[in-house]
Amino acid sequence: MTPERPTATSPVVAEAEEAHLPEFVRRIPVGPYRALNPVTKATLAVVAAILAFGVRGWTGPAVVLVVVVSCAWTAGVLRRMAPFALATLPLVASILVVNTFLYPGAHDTIAKLGPLSPTWTGATTALQATLRVVAFGFSAALFALTTPVDDLLVELERRGLGRRGAFVVGSALGAVPSTLERAREVADAQRARGMETEGGLWRRFRGLVPLIGPVLFGALAEVEERTMALEARAFTAPGRRTILRALPDSGRQRAARWLLFVGSVVAVVVTLATPVRLP
Amino acid sequence: MSEGLVLAGASYRYAGASKPTLRSVDLRLDSGRVVGVVGPNESGKSTLCLVVAGLAPGVIGGRLEGSVGLDGIELNAMRSPDLAQQCGLLFQNSATQLSNMTATVFEEVAFGPCNLKLPPVEVIEVWWALRTVGLEKLASRDPVRLSGGQGQLVALASVLALRPRYLVLDEPTSELDPAGTKLVTEALERIVRETGAGILLVEHKTDVLARIADEVLVLDHGTVALSGPAATVLADPRLAELGVEPPAGVRLERAAKASGLEWSAELAEAVG
Numbered sequence: 001m002t003p004e005r006p007t008a009t010s011p012v013v014a015e016a017e018e019a020h021l022p023e024f025v026r027r028i029p030v031g032p033y034r035a036l037n038p039v040t041k042a043t044l045a046v047v048a049a050i051l052a053f054g055v056r057g058w059t060g061p062a063v064v065l066v067v068v069v070s071c072a073w074t075a076g077v078l079r080r081m082a083p084f085a086l087a088t089l090p091l092v093a094s095i096l097v098v099n100t101f102l103y104p105g106a107h108d109t110i111a112k113l114g115p116l117s118p119t120w121t122g123a124t125t126a127l128q129a130t131l132r133v134v135a136f137g138f139s140a141a142l143f144a145l146t147t148p149v150d151d152l153l154v155e156l157e158r159r160g161l162g163r164r165g166a167f168v169v170g171s172a173l174g175a176v177p178s179t180l181e182r183a184r185e186v187a188d189a190q191r192a193r194g195m196e197t198e199g200g201l202w203r204r205f206r207g208l209v210p211l212i213g214p215v216l217f218g219a220l221a222e223v224e225e226r227t228m229a230l231e232a233r234a235f236t237a238p239g240r241r242t243i244l245r246a247l248p249d250s251g252r253q254r255a256a257r258w259l260l261f262v263g264s265v266v267a268v269v270v271t272l273a274t275p276v277r278l279p
Numbered sequence: 280m281s282e283g284l285v286l287a288g289a290s291y292r293y294a295g296a297s298k299p300t301l302r303s304v305d306l307r308l309d310s311g312r313v314v315g316v317v318g319p320n321e322s323g324k325s326t327l328c329l330v331v332a333g334l335a336p337g338v339i340g341g342r343l344e345g346s347v348g349l350d351g352i353e354l355n356a357m358r359s360p361d362l363a364q365q366c367g368l369l370f371q372n373s374a375t376q377l378s379n380m381t382a383t384v385f386e387e388v389a390f391g392p393c394n395l396k397l398p399p400v401e402v403i404e405v406w407w408a409l410r411t412v413g414l415e416k417l418a419s420r421d422p423v424r425l426s427g428g429q430g431q432l433v434a435l436a437s438v439l440a441l442r443p444r445y446l447v448l449d450e451p452t453s454e455l456d457p458a459g460t461k462l463v464t465e466a467l468e469r470i471v472r473e474t475g476a477g478i479l480l481v482e483h484k485t486d487v488l489a490r491i492a493d494e495v496l497v498l499d500h501g502t503v504a505l506s507g508p509a510a511t512v513l514a515d516p517r518l519a520e521l522g523v524e525p526p527a528g529v530r531l532e533r534a535a536k537a538s539g540l541e542w543s544a545e546l547a548e549a550v551g
Binding site: 020021022024025148149150153163166167170171178222224225226227228229230231232233234235236237238239240241242243244 | 329332334337338339358359360363364367368370372375376378379380381382383385386389390391392393394395396397398399402403418419423437438441
């Protein structure tokens with residue numbers, strides 16, 4: 001699949017160039033992966049998840065991991081994926097421990113470690129599950145690192161989601177960091193008034209109670225203000241908004257999206273419902 | 280009803296409230312004029328802004344009595360998008376004014392013009408708004424990662440970008456340091472001079488009003504306690520009783536006279 005670079009023949013690009021919009025607004029993507037349409041990148045992430053978790057054996061997750069790492073390298077975000085890999089560590093650790101030591105019905109013991117008996121079957125299953133989780137985590141990271149939220153919103157809006165729908169999605173995504181920030185501020189304020197938030201689990205849990213009200217009601221109060229602010233900025237004007245940035249798409253990308261999606265579903269069905277077994 | 284933004288006997292009660300927040304307010308804002316509004320907390324200043332901008336009761340409900348008109352047309356007869364182009368409102372809390380849907384300050388300021396479907400060649404005019412509030416260098420920054428003062432300037436630029444004929448500004452300098460306050464004050468003077476916009480300016484800093492307001496209106500418990508030419512109202516001895524601190528020049532003059540020092544027009548000019 002050869003992604004299209006935005007060219008001067010694209011009406012949006014031509015208009016943006018003619019208007020001398022700054023480079024940081026036009027944001028012409030560099031490299032083949034970054035230049036893909038956000039929906040194509042989202043499709044790739046979904047297909048990666050389907051293949052990583054749906055195809056039996058090592059082949060599915062292994063292929064996904066190789067492709068995702070190659071794409072990340074091409075897009076120049078391979079190093080930035082390290083925190084995402086670290087984030088999967090707790091899950092990976094629990095998968096490895098539970099499966100290796102407690103796999104039900106397995107008797108091919110590797111070694112006796114006191115009361116514990118790790119098994120080859122359990123270890124193999126654990127490694128395969130780990131590969132699936134890591135492959136999926138990396139594909140989600142690749143999507144997040146190469147697709148600005150506003151690009152995704154613009155594309156969804158252009159595809160008929162509408163400005164209200166796009167705003168709801170954008171607000172939901174933006175609500176997470178702003179709610180955390182608000183919770184931090186409220187916690188600091190409560191702490192300054194003597195609330196104890198450090199110590200044992202019960203004390204920490206009790207510390208959460210006075211946070212809930214201010215965070216929840218503050219967020220609700222903000223909704224009304226935001227609604228008014230949007231009205232004051234002509235958000236309810238009829239028709240589609242002006243799009244400042246070209247997000248290239250093409251017949252080949254559209255075809256590739258369908259092909260990948262249908263292909264991944266077929267691959268899952270074949271490995272689950274037929275005698276065909278991949279390594 | 281005549282030209283300009285006119286409130287005649289306007290009273291407003293929030294939905295579910297037992298008493299009105301504004302009572303029989305008369306106000307007139309003409310093009311190229313600045314009307315300052317001061318008053319203690321809970322005096323109805325922010326509510327006045329919402330009423331003047333047509334958001335109360337238009338968007339948030341409640342009950343309005345009297346009339347609020349723009350160039351002879353009742354505000355409740357106008358659609359919100361049309362009103363946004365006529366009367367821009369800057370909210371007290373700038374954080375909620377930002378859309379959270381854009382990656383750069385430039386795009387945030389362009390949010391309004393894009394909503395109005397203006398072509399990119401016209402959207403590019405947001406540079407003017409950014410220049411006016413001294414934000415050109417921050418144009419490529421992420422708007423949610425700015426300081427409170429910078430966020431307030433972005434919100435102000437966002438209002439200016441719609442090029443409204445009337446601006447309603449609810450404490451535009453509340454989060455700004457002295458340099459930022461000076462920048463905004465000068466920007467507002469320039470806007471009035473260059474675009475002929477009329478500005479309703481709610482401001483606790485009476486020095487700002489002393490510098491740029493033509494008239495001042497003092498609100499107290501939802502009613503107009505004082506109104507008239509800025510110099511007269513800001514020097515009125517009743518101002519302090521209403522919980523408003525007079526401008527530094529007025530306080531200095533009073534202190535000088537109380538100490539028996541001679542106070543001249545030249546000195547007053549120098550104090551500003």
